[in-house]
Structures are given as C-alpha cells and as structure tokens.
Amino acid sequence: MNNPFFYPLIDLPDMQTANILIYDDNEALRISMEALITDHEDLNLLAAKSSAKKVIEDIREFEPDVILMDIDMPEINGVEAVKLIRKVNEHLPVIMLTVFDDNENIFNAICAGASGYILKRYASDEIPTAIRDVMSGGAPMTGSVARKVLQMVPVAKNEEQENYDLSKRETELLQLLVNGFSYKMIGFEMNISIDTVRSHIKKIYDKLHVHSATEAVSLAIKKRIV
Amino acid sequence: MNNPFFYPLIDLPDMQTANILIYDDNEALRISMEALITDHEDLNLLAAKSSAKKVIEDIREFEPDVILMDIDMPEINGVEAVKLIRKVNEHLPVIMLTVFDDNENIFNAICAGASGYILKRYASDEIPTAIRDVMSGGAPMTGSVARKVLQMVPVAKNEEQENYDLSKRETELLQLLVNGFSYKMIGFEMNISIDTVRSHIKKIYDKLHVHSATEAVSLAIKKRIV
DNA sequence: CCTAAAACCACATCATCATGCGATTGATAT
DNA sequence: ATATCAATCGCATGATGATGTGGTTTTAGG
Numbered sequence: 001m002n003n004p005f006f007y008p009l010i011d012l013p014d015m016q017t018a019n020i021l022i023y024d025d026n027e028a029l030r031i032s033m034e035a036l037i038t039d040h041e042d043l044n045l046l047a048a049k050s051s052a053k054k055v056i057e058d059i060r061e062f063e064p065d066v067i068l069m070d071i072d073m074p075e076i077n078g079v080e081a082v083k084l085i086r087k088v089n090e091h092l093p094v095i096m097l098t099v100f101d102d103n104e105n106i107f108n109a110i111c112a113g114a115s116g117y118i119l120k121r122y123a124s125d126e127i128p129t130a131i132r133d134v135m136s137g138g139a140p141m142t143g144s145v146a147r148k149v150l151q152m153v154p155v156a157k158n159e160e161q162e163n164y165d166l167s168k169r170e171t172e173l174l175q176l177l178v179n180g181f182s183y184k185m186i187g188f189e190m191n192i193s194i195d196t197v198r199s200h201i202k203k204i205y206d207k208l209h210v211h212s213a214t215e216a217v218s219l220a221i222k223k224r225i226v
Numbered sequence: 227m228n229n230p231f232f233y234p235l236i237d238l239p240d241m242q243t244a245n246i247l248i249y250d251d252n253e254a255l256r257i258s259m260e261a262l263i264t265d266h267e268d269l270n271l272l273a274a275k276s277s278a279k280k281v282i283e284d285i286r287e288f289e290p291d292v293i294l295m296d297i298d299m300p301e302i303n304g305v306e307a308v309k310l311i312r313k314v315n316e317h318l319p320v321i322m323l324t325v326f327d328d329n330e331n332i333f334n335a336i337c338a339g340a341s342g343y344i345l346k347r348y349a350s351d352e353i354p355t356a357i358r359d360v361m362s363g364g365a366p367m368t369g370s371v372a373r374k375v376l377q378m379v380p381v382a383k384n385e386e387q388e389n390y391d392l393s394k395r396e397t398e399l400l401q402l403l404v405n406g407f408s409y410k411m412i413g414f415e416m417n418i419s420i421d422t423v424r425s426h427i428k429k430i431y432d433k434l435h436v437h438s439a440t441e442a443v444s445l446a447i448k449k450r451i452v
Numbered sequence: 453c454c455t456a457a458a459a460c461c462a463c464a465t466c467a468t469c470a471t472g473c474g475a476t477t478g479a480t481a482t
Numbered sequence: 483a484t485a486t487c488a489a490t491c492g493c494a495t496g497a498t499g500a501t502g503t504g505g506t507t508t509t510a511g512g
Contacts, residue, residue: 167458180441182498196460202501203458212468213499215406217443393488408468422490428471429488438498439469453512460507469498477490482483 017041018131021064022048023055023081024097025073029120033068033127040128052081056088064092066131069114071098071105079105079112086113093134097123164207164223173200178217243267244357247290248274249281249307250323251299255346259294259353266354278307282314290318292357295340297324297331305334312339319360323349390433390449399426404443 020043024030030048037043046062052069053076059067067085071078082094095116096109109117115134118126166174169190176186183201187194201213210216246269250256256274263269272288278295279302285293293311297304308320321342322335335343341360344352392400395416402412409427413420427439436442 169459177440178444180436180438180444182438184498192459193461195462198500199460201499205500210406211500212406212408213440214403214443217440218404218406218447221444221447395489410468418489419491421492424470425490427469431470437470455512456510458507458509461505463504464502465500467498467500469496471495471497473493475491477488479486479488481486 017044018135019044019046019063019065020068020131021046021058021062021066022068023050023052023073023078024048024068024070025050026070029070032124036124036127043128043131052076052078052084055081055084059085059089059092066134067092067094068127068131069094069096071096071109079108079114082109082112082114095127095130095134166204166207170200170204170207173197174204174216174220177201177213178220243270244361245270245272245289245291246294246357247272247284247288247292248294249276249278249299249304250274250294250296251276252296255296258350262350262353269354269357278302278304278310281307281310285311285315285318292360293318293320294353294357295320295322297322297335305331305338305340308335308338308340321353321356321360392430392433396426396430396433399423400430400442400446403427403439404446 020037022030022033022045024033027050030050034045034048037045046064047058049058050073052073055067055076058064069078069081073081076084078096078098082096085092085094093115094113095118096114097118097120098105098109099120106117116130118130173186173190176189181189183194183197187197190197205211205216208216208219210219246263248256248259248271250259253276256276260271260274263271272290273284275284276299278299281293281302284290295304295307299307302310304322304324308322311318311320319341320339321344322340323344323346324331324335325346332343342356344356399412399416402415407415409420409423413423416423431437431442434442434445436445
C-alpha cells in the first residue's frame with residue numbers, strides 16, 4: 001500500500017534465534033509450550049523446568065536469551081526467582097506467566113524486575129510476539145496488565161500540575177536542599193554566600209507556601225518539582 | 227488444536243462498533259487513518275480534526291467511544307487536551323499517537339490520564355488492535371513504551387529493599403517529620419516531650435545514616451519508608 | 453531608556469536543630 | 483534473672499535555620 005501513513009515497519013535486522021528457558025510446574029503446560037516454540041523457527045527451547053530452585057545455575061549453564069517464568073510455583077515462586085536473577089544479571093529478559101492479573105502480583109513482579117507480564121490465557125497468542133518484543137528492548141504485557149501498571153504510576157494524574165514559578169536558580173538550590181545539603185554546603189556548591197542562600201531559600205518558602213526545609217523537601221519531591 | 231495449553235481465547239462477546247474521534251494536525255495522516263479505519267468493519271470514524279481546541283464540545287457532539295490524539299499539535303497539544311478531557315470525563319479512552327517515545331512525553335501523557343500510547347511508526351499495525359484493546363479495558367502501548375512505563379514504576383526494582391529497622395514509634399515520628407512538623411509539633415502530636423523527640427530523631431538519623439532532617443525526609447520518601 | 457525580576461550580598465536576632473551524656477521504665481527474649 | 487532494647491525524659495552547648503530589613507548588580511523586555 002502506497003500510503004504516507006504506513007511508515008516503514010520496524011526494521012527487523014538480523015533477528016537471530018531466541019534461546020529460551022522455561023519455568024513452570026505444570027507439566028502439561030510445559031509440553032504445550034515446547035510445541036508452541038518448536039512451531040516457530042526463530043525460537044529455540046533450551047530447557048523447560050518445573051522448579052526455579054536452580055535458576056542461577058541454569059542460567060550459567062544454558063545462557064538463555066529470554067526466560068519465561070511462571071509466577072505460581074511451589075518451593076520458589078516466580079517473583080522470588082526474578083529477584084535472584086536480577087542479583088546476577090541486570091538485563092536478562094524475564095517474561096512472567098500467570099493466570100492471575102491482580103494488582104498485587106503484577107506490582108510485585110514489576111518491582112522485582114520482570115521485563116514483561118502476560119496472562120496464560122492469551123499465552124499461545126502472545127508468547128511468540130512477547131519474546132520477540134523483549135529481545136528488541138520492549139516490555140510485553142497484556143492490555144489489562146498494562147492498564148494496571150499505568151494505575152501504579154505515581155500520582156499527579158489529573159492533579160493540576162501546580163506551577164510554583166521557581167526561578168532556575170531557585171530550582172537548583174531546592175534540588176540541593178532535597179539532597180540534604182546544609183546552607184553552608186549549598187553556598188559552597190553554588191558559589192554564593194550563605195546569606196544569598198538564605199535569601200533564595202526565603203523566596204522559595206514564600207513561593208511554596210512552606211516555613212521549613214522539611215516541608216519544602218517533602219513538597220518538592222511529592223509534587224515532582226525536582 | 228486440542229491442547230491444554232491453548233486456553234479458550236478471549237471471549238469477544240458483542241464487540242460492537244467503536245466510534246472514533248481523531249485529532250491530528252497532519253492532513254496526510256488524517257486521511258490515512260480514515261482509510262485504515264474504514265478498512266475495519268468494527269471501527270467507525272466520527273470525525274478527524276486538525277485541532278483539539280474544541281475537544282470538549284466535540285465530545286459532547288459526537289459522543290465517541292475512543293479518541294485518538296496526536297501529541298504534537300499547535301495551539302493545544304495532545305497532553306493538554308487529555309487533561310481537559312479528564313476534567314469532564316474520567317474514563318473515556320484516549321490513545322496517544324506520537325513519533326516520540328521519550329520519557330518526558332510518555333510520562334506527561336500517562337500522568338495526564340492517557341489510556342494508551344502508541345508510536346506512529348507502528349500505527350497502521352497497532353491502531354485497530356489498540357482500539358479494541360481500550361474498548362475492552364486494556365491499555366495499549368508499544369513494547370518500548372511499556373518498558374519505559376515500567377521504569378517509571380516506583381523504585382525498589384531489585385534494590386535490596388533495605389531494612390532500616392525503624393521501630394514503630396520511630397516510623398511514626400519520621401512520618402510527622404516528612405509532613406513538615408517541627409520538634410515541638412511532633413512532641414505535641416505524639417504526646418511526648420521535645421527531648422524525647424530529639425532522642426528518637428537521633429536514633430532515626432543513626433539508623434538511616436543521615437545527619438539532618440532534610441536528608442531524612444528525602445530518604446524516607448525516596449525509599450518509601452513512609 | 454527605564455523597569456521588573458532575578459541574583460547577589462550583609463547584618464541582626466531569635467528559634468530550632470544536632471549531638472552528647474546520662475537516666476528510668478517496661479517488655480521480651482535467653 | 484538478667485540482658486537487651488524500645489520508649490521515655492532532662493540538660494547543656496554549639497551549630498544551623500528562619501525571618502526581616504536593606505542593599506547592589508545583572509539581565510530581559512517594553
């Protein structure tokens with residue numbers, strides 16, 4: 001189709017084979033996953049294990065590109081496993097598989113460092129895509145999961161991003177204050193006298209409607225001024 | 227395929243037609259979008275406008291099910307438009323369209339209340355899916371966007387959720403400190419003498435390895451101790 | 453050119469904070 | 483029983499913070 005709207009699709013360069021390691025305690029599911037993966041030329045199953053107990057050793061042995069990790073497993077659950085993985089490897093993509101899409105689970109998995117989160121009921125459809133997705137730097141998730149993650153995103157939402165009208169220099173100073181600098185240190189850091197620091201601080205307090213450093217710091221962080 | 231792994235796919239019940247409103251200042255793109263949408267039976271384009279200036283009136287007039295909103299528009303940009311929408315309608319799905327996937331833009335859009343965020347270069351592929359997705363409660367985003375959103379999710383990540391071992395009372399006090407209370411106020415609030423406040427504070431500082439209220443407050447918020 | 457605002461500095465004063473030393477009480481674990 | 487620790491309080495001292503008043507210089511706009 002010759003249409004300006006149709007941008008060239010993502011350039012899939014040398015999409016090499018993705019070497020996969022699977023953890024799931026359900027044997028039927030493991031078998032199905034094997035079948036699914038062998039159906040795709042660019043996916044290669046290294047192993048499918050029923051327990052993540054030896055995940056660290058496994059990684060060293062198999063050197064996978066991607067890990068599919070069930071959340072609900074006996075002995076060591078998926079979230080714990082991800083935490084273990086993240087201690088030795090910051091970036092190895094780990095896609096969580098689960099039947100639950102409750103906030104608690106999702107939140108824990110994300111915080112533990114999971115790269116993606118897909119629901120088993122969509123797994124047959126989404127796993128191949130998800131794997132290619134993480135391989136190219138994405139973070140696959142089911143739509144409903146994505147929405148939940150969005151809801152976790154900080155605060156603000158529609159909250160009238162109040163404008164406190166701090167000048168550049170004032171913002172800079174506030175930043176130092178937030179980092180625990182004393183007046184003396186701020187003066188040194190900004191190359192101004194301590195009296196100037198006081199002067200700035202007072203103006204900042206006036207603008208933020210606060211009367212102490214702790215209030216200012218608290219407000220600055222919570223309202224994302226810094 | 228008779229396979230236990232292949233869960234019944236998402237039940238698409240009465241997937242009714244999605245009525246769509248588009249905002250994009252690029253005419254060529256609007257035309258392409260129209261073509262794309264008319265290609266799909268379950269999608270219905272109500273209008274494609276070049277400016278979101280009258281978005282509120284438009285919504286009242288057209289009563290769309292979904293809005294596609296370009297971020298980069300003159301006069302009023304997409305993020306501002308979403309904020310306006312959210313003031314009158316908490317739940318109307320708004321999918322952001324953009325060529326940029328920088329953190330700043332994504333973060334602003336999400337905070338403003340966008341329901342999804344997809345990149346124009348994948349638009350032709352993803353828009354139909356995205357629309358169905360938001361209609362059924364999802365939150366569509368491109369993989370790379372999803373990953374960025376994940377990175378915004380609080381802190382923690384793998385960070386050894388450090389345990390500062392604050393006692394109950396100490397935590398309580400720290401909370402007050404974070405809220406900008408002075409020693410005097412804290413003492414009054416907790417019904418203890420100011421000297422006890424000092425005593426507690428000193429212990430808290432020791433445990434947090436800080437030496438001032440601002441540092442403590444900053445750490446407390448950032449590490450989510452409070 | 454003139455004005456407003458930002459950025460800079462000084463001095464003074466009182467309040468509050470940071471820290472150290474010491475001490476009592478009650479709960480809990482060994 | 484006794485050692486540990488959280489929680490409470492007191493006192494003292496030096497450092498730092500909060501606020502006010504009054505300046506000068508630099509920068510950006512009308």
